[in-house]
Amino acid sequence: MLFSEQNYRRGEFCGSIEVICGSMFSGKTEELLRRLKRATIAKLKVEIFKPATDTRYNDRDVVSHDRNSIPSTPVDNSAAILLLNTDVQVVGIDEAQFFDENLPEVCNILAQRGIRVIVAGLDMDFSGKPFGPMPNLMAIAELVTKVNAICVRCGSPAAYSYRTVADQSKVLLGEKDSYEPRCRPCFHARD
Ligand SMILES: Nc1ncnc2c1ncn2[C@@H]1O[C@H](COP(=O)(O)OP(=O)(O)O)[C@@H](O)[C@H]1O
Numbered sequence: 001m002l003f004s005e006q007n008y009r010r011g012e013f014c015g016s017i018e019v020i021c022g023s024m025f026s027g028k029t030e031e032l033l034r035r036l037k038r039a040t041i042a043k044l045k046v047e048i049f050k051p052a053t054d055t056r057y058n059d060r061d062v063v064s065h066d067r068n069s070i071p072s073t074p075v076d077n078s079a080a081i082l083l084l085n086t087d088v089q090v091v092g093i094d095e096a097q098f099f100d101e102n103l104p105e106v107c108n109i110l111a112q113r114g115i116r117v118i119v120a121g122l123d124m125d126f127s128g129k130p131f132g133p134m135p136n137l138m139a140i141a142e143l144v145t146k147v148n149a150i151c152v153r154c155g156s157p158a159a160y161s162y163r164t165v166a167d168q169s170k171v172l173l174g175e176k177d178s179y180e181p182r183c184r185p186c187f188h189a190r191d
């Protein structure tokens, strides 16, 4: 199953958590936008959040590498997501790897309220280590979708985000200027 739609149980909305993960350029944001667009077509009330620190393409919008976008609310921490309007039925969260470790609990609270929560984020950082709250989110989600990019060196499916600049900080915003998606052998070749 590529995606799930709103869950119903005994005639009522049933909350759930979906995670879309993968490397950079793997289509996480496109898949998030696709699910949110379908929810909007279904006339569900949707709200989208992203970390305020993610200013890469736009301060407010969630923007894919192909420049498709959707308006969002930038927030300073995961708790701020709980201040959403009471009638919201679907919550989208992009760049989840940048959020604090409380994000899984925030998603649980929303899902318990009957909200469908769709979270997209990098599962691994540039060194191949699990990124921020993503592993814990994947553990508690009803549905985890891992998407692959195309390795820029060999054309295989790519699960890793290779950093092409010397900076060793965990957080370094960027796109093709500082990262390229690579498969496992090409990632470990390190050249
Ligand atoms: N090496 C690549 N592999 C796959 N897609 C790529 C690559 N380089 C550029 N793209 C573009 O990136 C798009 C995915 O963008 P996006 O959804 O923003 O990815 P993510 O959120 O996972 O970083 C693809 O639809 C494709 O047009």
Ligand SMILES: Cc1cn([C@H]2C[C@H](O)[C@@H](COP(=O)(O)O)O2)c(=O)[nH]c1=O
Residues within 6 Å of the ligand: 023, 024, 025, 028, 029, 056, 121, 122, 124, 125, 126, 127, 161, 169, 170, 171, 172, 173, 174, 175, 179
């Ligand atoms: C691997 C890695 C990435 N980042 C940054 C680079 C981008 O600004 C985002 C990822 O965006 P995408 O929508 O998944 O393309 O994260 C980082 O700060 N540290 C890393 O290790």
Ligand SMILES: [Zn+2]
Residues within 6 Å of the ligand: 151, 152, 153, 154, 155, 156, 182, 183, 184, 185, 186, 187
């Ligand atoms: Zn490769």
